[in-house]
Amino acid sequence: MQSLSAILSIFLGLSIAFPLVLYLIFKRAGNLKEISGKIWLLTFIIAFLFFPLFFFRKHWERALYFFNSNFWFTLFVTQMDNNFWEEFAKLLVFLIFLKPLRNFLKKSGESTLFGYWIGLAYGIGEAVTLSLIALFPKINVWGYSLFLLFITWKWVWERFIAIQVHAIMGAIIGTGVFYWAGLRKKFMFFVFFIISMLYHELVDGVVLTMMYFPDIKLFEFLARNIYTVTLPALLIIGYIIWFGVYKISKKQKPLTIIHPDLSG
């Protein structure tokens, strides 16, 4: 049942209190305490706004879906297009703030944690935008209808997980940025960007497969237990991937002089 408490949880709890707690934790980590409050706030606002700003892609993703709604095409073309733009939006925040963040990218820990922050803000931007479209159905964004969506506690739980999933993607991209800017290993940067896209594909792909093949026992089970088993399991897998990526990056010795050159 849609309730005021669930609506407040989205707009105050998940969008303000949750990132505030993480900010207080993150700013104590390593050199991150040297990043000014203004940069933390600006990166949050821009990553947040990038969700509605990049939403225009839904226009051609809708056209792609209308062109071919076959499972494989949807999974590997339409969904991959979505993954690319969502990861690119997070990367763009890094690129915009490359100069003030330059010194913090020389350690993989700082870079990956700041990526988590950017992904978190992007995920919150998604939660707020979708909730607003659901609450005010007259808002028509590229034919995106959420008329059947209500702000219930299930929605709050789903968004709580989705925000962290975006944060993990941001953290993996952050690790990739460390490889590029800190180690000058462009190839590895692309590898991490693709890992982030593939994790996105795993999460959304499982949901898509559940929708296309509801009769297969495994997917029927995953659909029936989406809030208790499926989404938490996908989140745990994400944290395991992030941990693995971080462990690998920790073994790298950063260059002494950092010249982040991401222009070409």
Place this chain on the structure above:
Amino acid sequence: MRLFKLSIILGMILLSCKREKKPELKLLPAEWKDGETGAYAVIVKGDTIGKTVYKINYVKEGYKIDVLSEAESEGKKTSDHSVVTVEKNTLRPLKEEREIKTSGGAYSVDADYTRKSVKIKLKTPMGEKSTEIPLSGNFFDNEMVTMLLRNIPFEKGFSAKINSVVPLSATSVPIEITVMEKEKINVPAGEFEARKVNLKFAGSEVNIWYNENPPREMVKYEDKQSGLLMVLLSKKQFQVSGEKAEES
């Protein structure tokens, strides 16, 4: 390089915005009879899971199309009952009232159409909502489309584009309709010389076969992607007021 990337992005936007001009939907005088009723078996991937019964009645405004679908799968019963009121001359929708009952609760939708928009009220177990969406072009209510197509010219190659309004999700879906060849179709109601009509929408494809002769009843409906099949149960079910429709 940047210009190249930009032109690709702009091209994608323009391609997705491109609107193919399709001819206006020509409609013949309605083949619907007052009191007409018909029943279909609903088959999913080879298993008969339920039945759909429709009725058409003449009312002051025009026609009332009443469709009731009941299904049971793995012990869970669902029913979907819609009543669409249609304007007499244009066959445009005036009103849709729909009730869906599932194991998860009951949903009801009320939609009021004007020439330019539809006002929708939705009640669900999660809450209530209302909205108004603008409409343009050849728009019809989704629940009346299979009945509407009985009134198009059955000429091979005839094609048209309509917008099918789904009040439940407050969306409008473009459908491309193409009249195909005649085929002999065998269903429980018997053998029919039937006209195949192909529908393309949202990346999906549906084929519907209509009796070539009046009252051009729907004989078979097939959605290969979802495995849904509907077949006419008996010719006797196509009856008018005063006669009792056969129950199957």
